[in-house]
Each structure stands twice: as C-alpha cells, then as structure tokens.
Amino acid sequence: MKALFRYALIGMLLASAALQSNSGRAEAKRDSEQSVKQLVSEMTLEEKIGQMLMPDFRNWKKKGESSAKGLTEMNDEIAGIIRKYHLGGVILFAENVTGTEQTVRLTDGLQKASRGVPLFITIDQEGGIVTRLESGTNLPGNMSIGATKRAQNAYRSGNIIGKELAALGINVNFSPVLDVNNNPANPVIGVRSYSSKPELTARFGIQAMKGLQNEHIIATAKHFPGHGDTAVDSHYGLPLVPHDAERLKSVELYPFQKAIDAGIDMIMTAHVQFPAFDDTTYKSKKDGRDIMVPATLSKKVMTDLLRKDLGFDGVIVTDALNMKAISDNFGQEEAVVMAVKAGVDIALMPAAVTSLETEKNLANVYEALLKAVRQGDIPIEQINRSVERILSLKSKRGILDSRSSASLRDKIKYALKTVGNRKHEKTERKMAREGVTVLKNDDRTLPFKPKKGDTILILAPYEDQAKAISKTIKRIKKKTVVKEYPFAEKTFNQDIQKLVDQADYVITGSYVVKNDPVVNDGVIDDTIEDSSKWATVFPRAAMKYAQAKQKKFVLMSLRNPYDTANFEEAKAVIAVYGFKGFSNGRFRQPNIPAGVEVIFGKAKPKGTLPVDIPSVTKPGEILYEYGYGLNIKNGKPLKLEGAR
Incomplete structure (x- = not known):
C-alpha cells in the first residue's frame, strides 16, 4: 500500500x-x-530491472494442460510471474485480444496483478495489415493514407486507434511506423510505411502520433534508425543498410528527428546493421561468422546517435528480441545485456515464457542483467536513468494513477460503445476511398457498367480476398452474376479460360510482396513452369487472355503497389494498398471494398502514389512517378497539391 x-x-x-x-x-x-x-x-535493483523487461504471454500452458493456447483470461500463474519479477510491462498479440469485453477483463487482470508500479500494456495496432484487435477498427493502413495526401487522415487514424486502445485498457501503441519505404523489394515494411518521401512520412507520422497522444496513448516511432531500405525481413535474417551517414541523416533519420522535436514518447529499435554508424563486428553464435552489430545492440547508435546527436530523452524499447536477426546470432541473455549496455530502456520479448516450466528463460535474463549491474558491466546510474524515463512517461500519460474508481462493468460498457463503432467504420471507409489510386484506364475501361444478368469473374489470390470483392459487388450491383476463383499456387489452365470466356467483366487481384519475375529481352516471361512464380504468372496470364477475348479487365494491386509494374499491358490498373479480405463475418480492411466501389463508379478515386514504381522490364526507369494517379472521369492525372 x-x-x-x-x-x-x-x-x-x-x-x-x-x-x-x-x-x-x-x-x-x-x-x-x-x-x-x-x-x-x-526501489531495489530487482524492482528496477523488472521495469526494464517486457515479455509477452501470447500463448500459455497452465499446469496440467497438454499444450499452450492463446492467453485470453488472466490466471494466477502469470500474476505470480508479474509480481516475482516486478515486470514493467507486457505486450499483447492477436491471440490475447479476441473480443472487446474479453480484452477489458484481461487488461484489468494484468494491472491488478502488478501490485507496485502499474504496467505498460502494449500492442502493435498500426492500422492496415498490422492490426491485433479482433473487434477493433482496422483502418486502411499507412500507405493508403499516404496516397490520400491528407495529413488529417493520419491524425484521424491515430485518434481512432487511440480511443479504442484506451477503452480496452491498453496504454502503449507501437506505432507510428516512420520507416521510409524507398526499397521496392522490402519484404516486411511496404504498405506499413506512409511513403518513400521522408517529408511526407514525417508529417503524417507526427499527425498519427498526436492522434494517439490526445487519447493519452503512448506513441512509439519505429524502427530506428530505419527499416525502409532493406531487402531482408529481420524476423528471419539480419538486414544491412549500406548508405553513408549523410544519406541516412537526410532520408532515414529525418522522420525520427522531426518526431523527436514534436514530442514522441517512445522509439523502437531496428535489428538492422548500419555500418555508417557502427561497423563493430561480433562472432555469430549461429555459424561463427563475423557480423556487424545491429542497431538494437549498438551503443554508437542507441546512445551516441539517438541520445546525443538527435537529442532523444524518451524511452527506447527494442524490437522483439526473439526475432531471428537477434536470436540466431546472439545468445538470449547476452542479447538483453548488450541491448541495455547500448542504452535501451526496455527489452521487449527478452525470453519465451509460455508456461511455468519455461519461466526459467525469463529468470535467466533477469539474473543476467542483475549480474551485469552488480559486476559493474552496466553502471547503476544508467539503470536509474532508464527507470526514471519509464516512470516519468507512465506519469505523463496517467498510468501511475490509472487505477480509477470506474468499475469493471462500466469499463466494459464504455469499451463496447467505443471499439469498432459505426462512426469509426464510416471514417475508415471514407479514408480508404480517398486512397484508391488509378494508374491506368485505357479506352475508358473504367468504370465498369454491367447490365442485368452480366457475369463478373473474380480472380483473387486467396478466398478471403475473392469474398471481399464478391460481397461488395453484390451490394452495389445486385442483378449481376458473380463468380469467384481463388488462384494461389495454381496455374492458368483451360478450365480458367472457360470461366473467362463465360464472363463479361474480369477483376484480377495481384498480391506480389516482392517483384521477381523472369525478364527476357525486356519482356516478362509468363510461360515459366516454376510454381513459386504463380503470384506473377497467373494474373498475367489472366490479363492477356481476357484482353485478347475483348473482356473488360482490371488489375487490382492488393498489397505493395510496386507489383503493378508486372502488368504494363493491362488496360486498367488500380492500387488499394491493403490485402485483407472478408473472413469470420467481417471485412478485415476497408481497402478492397473501396477499390471495388471505384471500379464500378460508386466512388471517385482521389489517391496519388506515395512512392515511385520502378519498371520491371526497363531497370533504372520509373514506370509511375510519386504523385501520379488518374481521374476516371476525364482520364487526366490528378493534381498533386501536396500533403494537407
């Protein structure tokens, strides 16, 4: 007490x-x-170290159970771990937040388990393709919002997320993403980024930050110093950004500096090598090779660059330390100690804890940090400064005095009115429509104007995407015949040709994370038999066959807009920047329905590209430039007025 x-x-x-x-x-x-x-x-040293650890309890196996499953209800075992290690926070995943009432009960239980300092309860709710809340508003995502060129949409997105998280008892969002996605081959960022332009990324990121903070949610800029120009996903490998310091400062660091100046609360690190800032080598525990120390574990990056050069005195949190960029190359305990020595304040997911039997993993990390401090490897003054930052931020955002007098029943009632409500859904649909970008519309192919009884064929990679297109068409064109065909890992054969022959209109979705078509003499070879190339080969075959048969055809880019370069011959091409379709009785993103509404003339496309799209067949050339987008009505490029 x-x-x-x-x-x-x-x-x-x-x-x-x-x-x-x-x-x-x-x-x-x-x-x-x-x-x-x-x-x-x-505070004791043990209490201080606990504040700097943030594990997940994504899955849990209770004593006597045969296997781990998603943790959705608080239990005494986890409560005991929170108290034993004086934990400062936890991160939640989709497995933990399956419903509104359930989530409120879980966060309430987590906070009650912490009898000392209230917890940071964190989540990755970026909007778009990275969302965790089952019942929340998903929103169109950052690149879609970047395509609208309206900064107020970034604020609205952050504000909606902030309202819903606050209602659920979550107080930290690992967002906004401030990575500048200037590498079309980036397999992990892509549409999670606002733009390839650092200025637009900074402006929109700051607005999203303000939207969160105005709802008393802690905003976190990620992934510092920048994960946008990588071709490796740090979940699976160790990326490297080779640019010199001047280039990095003018592009990658620019949004982070602006966010620091604007008052960002937290910054999340990137498990990426930046030799321009630190070329120190370390012998990998995976294969014995000499590798450069990634930013997360680098004192030159975390302390010298971020603290001293950029002037950030907020809380630094690592990206998940269980990602293979770290776990494969550095020992569990050593990685955590190295991160803290580098200058981070919070080690995120420092050890896998899925049962009381695996509690020892957390205990080992905890003891390793205690030992490092007691032996003088980490100065106690540094630990004190980290804990001061953590407690100051908890106070600033009202977490220290967050145990309100509101009953659990009242919290649940408020959350049910707030999370995923109709007002939020209406706003997300509007933003998604404003982001849809028309890149080609030869021969006035769009909008489609089917007559009663006409057949519309949907060819989409996955069933949920096909269903999202189908359900939207049936809502706006009720007297048409709609056929769906998910084509993932399939070949374009005679059976599909028959479906095209029977159709009057063909909508084909493209879902290419990273362009890698075979190009011969400036022409994409779509006759190859390699089954791994289906994502490019199938929709190209559909495009060529449908257009040869004089069918009205449109290519809908569902994820990274760079894949539109695979379809130069298409007469109509649109980008929607979001691939999640219809499943479990709801639309998982508003992007696909917004694209369908544009195709059928029910919404006006207002989006312009937030990135350059390089040509696939002519390396070094830009096929569609930043800011390009067409007006369907007159076929002319939309006027790019800058971000408003």
Missing part, C-alpha cells in the same frame, strides 16, 4: 504540471522530476 501511495502521488504531481501556467508548469515539472528520482532511489 505504501508503494501504491507513492506512485499515485507522483502521478498526481506530474498531472498537475499540465494545468499550471508556464512558470508554474516549469516549477511543477522540476518537482515531479525530483519526486521520480526519489522514488527510483527507494
């Missing part, structure tokens, strides 16, 4: 600072800083 009183007192002191005049606010801030320092001085 004494500890709880102290934390609540600090929270009230910091909250009162926001209500003071300028001179009074400065004095209150000094008082609160002193109070935090006093609080930290009274």
